[in-house]
Every structure is written in C-alpha cells, then in structure tokens.
Amino acid sequence: MTTTVEKRWLKHYPEEIPTSIQYPERSLQSFLKEAAEQVPDKKAIHFLGKELSYQELYTLSKKFANQLQGIGVKKGDRVAIMLANTPQSVICYYGALMAGAIVVQTNPLYVEREIEHQMNDSGAKVIVCLDLVYPRVAKVRNKTNLEHVIVTGIKDYLPFPKNLIYPFIQKKNTGITVNITYDAKTLNFAEFLKAGSEKELDIKVSPKEDLALLQYTGGTTGVAKGVMLTHHNLVTNTTQCLHWMYKMEKGEGRVLAALPFFHVYGMTVIMNVSIMYQSKMIVVPKFEPKDVLKTIDKQKVTIFPGAPTMYVALINHPEIKNYDLSSIEACLSGAAPLPLEVQQSFEKLTGGKLVEGYGLTETSPVAISTPIWGKRKEGSIGVPWPDTEAAVLSAETGEFCEPGEVGEIIIRGPQVMKGYWNRPEATAATFKDDWFLTGDMGYMDEDGYFYIVDRKKDMIIAGGFNIYPREIEEVLYEHDKIQEAVVIGVPDPYRGETVKAFVVLKEGTSLTEEELNKYCRENLAAYKVPKLYEFRNELPKTLIGKILRRVLVDEEKAKYADKANEDNKQTS
Structure with a gap:
C-alpha cells in the first residue's frame, strides 16, 4: 500500500490556519494550572447562576486530586465520572488527571448491565456519580472492582436559594427520592472535597505514552471498547480546534456547554478548548431548547458546539424570535450529519457560522471539518485538520482511490488513538500500517474535500x-x-x-x-x-x-x- 497522499486540501486553507503546528509536550491538566496563574480571577464556569473563577476551579481540582490519592488512587488507576454537565464534572476530570489517574467517562443514562461492563472492562477503582443514578451504581458495585463511590448532586453547585429549592424540584420532576447511607466506601462529594489539601501534586506525565482517557465506544460488533487516548492525543486535537477557530481570541470566548462532557466531542471542543484558551464555559446540565435560548440571550454566548438535533430544536422553537442570538460567532456541529437547510436557517437567525465536523472517538474526536470562515461545498464534511491526513481506500485493490471514487475513509494524525484497551486484536484490525480505518464509506473530490456516502455498516x-x-x-x-x-x-x-x-x-x-x-x-x-x-x-x-x-x-x-x-x- 502506498503511504503518501497528495494533500489537495491545503490550498483551500484560509491563510490564518497553519498547515502544521508545533504542539506543546504537556499534560492536559497543565493548562488549568496555567489559566489559574495567568487569569486567576477570570470566570471559568457559569452554572445556573453560580460562577467559579479559574483560581477556584484549580484549587477545587487540586483538592479532589489529593483526596483521590488519600483513598489509594495511584498513577494509571482508572477513575470513572458519571455526571451530567456540572462544575463537578470539570473538577473531577482535571482533578483525576492531576492525581495521575486515567479518566473513564461514563454516560449517566447507562443501566446496570452497561455500568457493570464498563467498570469491569476498565477496572475502575473509583466512580463519581450523581445522586439520581446512585441506585443503579449501588446495584452493581459488588460485581466490579470499585472500591469507592463518590456521590454528588446538581444542588451542590447551585447558588442560594436555588440549592435549597432544587431537591424539591428534582423530586417533582423525577419522582425519585434518593436516600444514601454514607460510609468509608460511599462518600459525599461536598464533604470529600471540603477536607482536601490544596497542595500541588508532582505526578510526572509522559504526554505521548501516558493515557488521559478511556472513552468507550461500540463497534460494528456492538462490543463496547475502551479507546485509549493519551495526553498528547487530546492536547493536539484541542490545539487543532483552536487554530481552526482562529477568530476566537484567547480569554474572550463564552462557550455554551450543552453537549455532554461524557461524550468525547463535548469534552474536547467545549471543556478542553475552554480551559486551554481561558474562556468562560456556560454550563447547562441538560439541553432544554427554551432554557438554551434564554442562556444564549442573557450570557451572550459566542461559541456553540452542538449536534444537528440541537440546532433543529432551536430553529423550530415557537418563541425563538423573543431572544437575541446575534452574539454567536461560530458553531461546530458534530456527532451526526448536518442538513444543509439546518445550517442555512441557523446562520440566518444568528449571523454566525455553522459548519460540520467529522471524526470518531478514536480520533479524539475531530479529524475533518469545513473551514468556518473559508470555502464550503454542499454535502461535504470538509477537509482534514492541520497535520491530519485522510485518504480513501479501495476495498478491491487496497490502494488509494482516485478523486470521486468511493471507498473506506482512512485517517492518520497526532490525534489518532493509541489503541483499544486490552484488545490488541481489535487494535490491529482497525489499522492498516499507520492508517486508522474508519469503516465509513466516502470519497474525496479534486479539491481534497471529503464526502460521506454511507456510515459504518450497521451503526445508527x-x-x-x-x-x-x-x-x-x-x-x-x-x-x-x-x-x-x-x-x-x-x-x-x-x-x-x-x-x-x-x-x-x-x-x-x-x-x-x-x-x-x-x-x-x-x-x-x-x-x-x-x-x-x-x-x-x-x-x-x-x-x-x-x-x-x-x-x-x-x-x-x-x-x-x-x-x-x-x-x-x-x-x-
């Protein structure tokens, strides 16, 4: 198989986007420390009226890291985070990394069988979960390697008096009252954090070798696999994203966090991008169209990464004309194909740009995207990001396809995973030389723009x-x-x-x-x-x-x- 490709797409890059980048050889968590040192008083998070500065976020993350060490978490241990978008999810993510742990993002919607599989496959020692999902975790914890369960609630980071009222609203909306007996193995997050030391931990990280994340994904077989993403994978993809959004000024962005952090897309393009660029995250625990419209209007959101269904819901909301969305400058849509009519309608409403990105969990996740302020082509997912190569592989010949010929899209670049956790055979099967096989069928045109014609064989x-x-x-x-x-x-x-x-x-x-x-x-x-x-x-x-x-x-x-x-x- 030929290993070199003609990078036709580079001639269509806006001049502001470099074709190659010097990536910092740093741990992911070092960017939170840098933000706390450079802009300590700047607001990092806005959550339903509650705000945390970068200094406060860094201090809380250090406390969590020290407490994890105190309960026996060592470098390389896995810490699962099963939370909705809340300040706690950011604190725990960066705190776990500071402790040298590998984060395992866990969907709060998972039922017992899914939780049990993920905990056993990852070997997680600790899980942080919402009080509402604790009963599910409790049912399976004795079938796993979990040593500690740390429980938090939405109310823990609500301002007064919302923190007092919320439990009653939660009970009314869900019908669930959770009674938790705390002990040495079942810990209250607020109390756990309060007792933590603020000392800085000196955990040495080798960015290209050490894992930051096990992000679980299915496959065409349906077996959930842990994608091993290193610090370098995530730092490079975040850096690429910032260069793609080159009009975003450091320290100035207000990023709407409506995509879940437990999804690799929301984690990278919202959480990691915001921390690296010292922006303000406007965090919402759940996507509710009217609440999001209010939030964009009031908080003057500038960046809104989302999924097509989110934009569809907003466009069709009967009260949309009551809200000012003109602060939005850029939206990067992912997780599903973006219909042209949705893109056009949303851009007309906001005056901002909405483009589609393509990638997979295995690519941290973004590999290809339409330039936000550059050449677009109808139906295209865009062009590869800096230092990223993409090609189309013929199933018949095993060689690269010519422009216009349909085959399997393959990718290589610094954001491509290290492999699948404890699955060397699956890892070998998804690579051809150093190319990652996406399983998605598509083609490249004469200009180097890519198009998807079919998805992985059976995935919905x-x-x-x-x-x-x-x-x-x-x-x-x-x-x-x-x-x-x-x-x-x-x-x-x-x-x-x-x-x-x-x-x-x-x-x-x-x-x-x-x-x-x-x-x-x-x-x-x-x-x-x-x-x-x-x-x-x-x-x-x-x-x-x-x-x-x-x-x-x-x-x-x-x-x-x-x-x-x-x-x-x-x-x-």
Whole structure:
C-alpha cells in the first residue's frame, strides 16, 4: 500500500490556519494550572447562576486530586465520572488527571448491565456519580472492582436559594427520592472535597505514552471498547480546534456547554478548548431548547458546539424570535450529519457560522471539518485538520482511490488513538500500517474535500448518539417470547435516525408493544430503546439463514420517500 497522499486540501486553507503546528509536550491538566496563574480571577464556569473563577476551579481540582490519592488512587488507576454537565464534572476530570489517574467517562443514562461492563472492562477503582443514578451504581458495585463511590448532586453547585429549592424540584420532576447511607466506601462529594489539601501534586506525565482517557465506544460488533487516548492525543486535537477557530481570541470566548462532557466531542471542543484558551464555559446540565435560548440571550454566548438535533430544536422553537442570538460567532456541529437547510436557517437567525465536523472517538474526536470562515461545498464534511491526513481506500485493490471514487475513509494524525484497551486484536484490525480505518464509506473530490456516502455498516446515529444494533438485538433475544429480532435505523426528521426493531415471536406466545417497550427500558439506556416496533411472521433471510438487514432498511427508506412525496403533493 502506498503511504503518501497528495494533500489537495491545503490550498483551500484560509491563510490564518497553519498547515502544521508545533504542539506543546504537556499534560492536559497543565493548562488549568496555567489559566489559574495567568487569569486567576477570570470566570471559568457559569452554572445556573453560580460562577467559579479559574483560581477556584484549580484549587477545587487540586483538592479532589489529593483526596483521590488519600483513598489509594495511584498513577494509571482508572477513575470513572458519571455526571451530567456540572462544575463537578470539570473538577473531577482535571482533578483525576492531576492525581495521575486515567479518566473513564461514563454516560449517566447507562443501566446496570452497561455500568457493570464498563467498570469491569476498565477496572475502575473509583466512580463519581450523581445522586439520581446512585441506585443503579449501588446495584452493581459488588460485581466490579470499585472500591469507592463518590456521590454528588446538581444542588451542590447551585447558588442560594436555588440549592435549597432544587431537591424539591428534582423530586417533582423525577419522582425519585434518593436516600444514601454514607460510609468509608460511599462518600459525599461536598464533604470529600471540603477536607482536601490544596497542595500541588508532582505526578510526572509522559504526554505521548501516558493515557488521559478511556472513552468507550461500540463497534460494528456492538462490543463496547475502551479507546485509549493519551495526553498528547487530546492536547493536539484541542490545539487543532483552536487554530481552526482562529477568530476566537484567547480569554474572550463564552462557550455554551450543552453537549455532554461524557461524550468525547463535548469534552474536547467545549471543556478542553475552554480551559486551554481561558474562556468562560456556560454550563447547562441538560439541553432544554427554551432554557438554551434564554442562556444564549442573557450570557451572550459566542461559541456553540452542538449536534444537528440541537440546532433543529432551536430553529423550530415557537418563541425563538423573543431572544437575541446575534452574539454567536461560530458553531461546530458534530456527532451526526448536518442538513444543509439546518445550517442555512441557523446562520440566518444568528449571523454566525455553522459548519460540520467529522471524526470518531478514536480520533479524539475531530479529524475533518469545513473551514468556518473559508470555502464550503454542499454535502461535504470538509477537509482534514492541520497535520491530519485522510485518504480513501479501495476495498478491491487496497490502494488509494482516485478523486470521486468511493471507498473506506482512512485517517492518520497526532490525534489518532493509541489503541483499544486490552484488545490488541481489535487494535490491529482497525489499522492498516499507520492508517486508522474508519469503516465509513466516502470519497474525496479534486479539491481534497471529503464526502460521506454511507456510515459504518450497521451503526445508527440518533440525536447525536452512536447506537449499535447488535447490543439492542442481544437484549431482545434474551426475552423468552422472542424468536428472532433485528434492529435498524429509520429516517427521522428530528433525530436524523431513530431505532426500529423487527420482531418474530415464538409460536404460541403473545407480546404487546407496550410490554416489549417496558422490557427494553429496563435493560437499555433510554436513547437506545427502539422508538418503533414491528411484529412479523418472518424476516427476510439469505439461503444460509442470515437475516437481510439491508432489505428492511431499503423498505423503510422507500416508505419514508413515499410519505414525503405524498406530503409534498398535499402542500402543493
């Protein structure tokens, strides 16, 4: 296989973006220390009225780091963070890194089986979780290597009197009252932090070798794998992002943190970018369209990284004209394809720029993006970032495709992962020489702009979440009344795609949609639960009995197209 590529895209870089960058050989947490030294009184976080300066954030992170050491966390140990977007999630992230730990970001929506797998696979010794999810963690902790569970709540960083009122609002909204018995192994976050020392820990870090993060991702097999990202991977991708957003002045940005930090995209383009560039993070625990509109208006947000569903929700909000969104300068959309009409509508509303980025957990995550203030092409995901190479690999020849030819998109660059945690075979299978195989099919045009024509074979992207059908199918197959099941993504005007399950019941049994939905909700995170079910007598199969998933996908696409045509006829 040829190893050199013609970097056609470089001639389309705006002159402000360098084609190559000198990356700092530093740990990720060193940037928080630098911010505390350079702008100690500048506000780092705004959270529902509560604000923390860079000095306060650094001090709290040091306290957390020292307390982790006090309970036995050593360099290389894994610390899981299972939090919504809150000040605690930033404190714990940087504090764990200061202690020399490897962060394991854990989705708060995970159910017991998912938590158990991730804790066992990573070998995490400590988990920090919200009080609302503690019951799920408590049910599986004895089946894992967890030695300590640290529990916090949204109210812990709310200003007075919101901190007093919030528990009542939480109970009203969720119907959940959590009673926690604290002891030597189950710790109250606020008390844990209060007792911490402010001394600086001297943990030596080798940026290119030492892991900062285990970020779990599925695969075409549906098996969740820990992506090993080093300090250097994350520092380089954050640095690349800052150069891409070259009009953003250091210390001046106000970044809306609506994307979850537990997702690698939100973690890099919001949290790490903000800390490195000493910006103010406007943190919201949950994306609620009206609250976000109010926040943009009041806080004069300048940078709004998001997912297409977020922009769709805002554009279509009935009260959008009541809010001033003109402070927005740049938005980098990721996690799912960005429809052109959404891009155009949002730019018209705000006057800012909205462009699409492409990447994977394995690339920290961004590898390719449309220039924010440069040449765009309709339907294109853009061009590779500085020091990043991309090419299209032919499945037939194993060589690079010519412009316009479809093949598998492959990537190499300093942001590409070290490998999969404890999975050398999976690591070897996803690399060809030093190229990372994305599994996404696409092509490059004559100018070096890239286009996606199909995603990983079976993966569903719904509302920005990667959903792997096999995982859902395994849950369905565990039901004692189900004989066969297959899960696909079907078109959805809001989420991009939504999950549909086709089910064949065992002879002589009966099962309602409501019963099946209840079962799925008990065994899957909410975003993985099918939104549509169809019971069939049989599923299409090959001669050897393999279910023909693609036939079902094509049927659903045809139905969607027919409905769209009918709707157009009625409105014309």
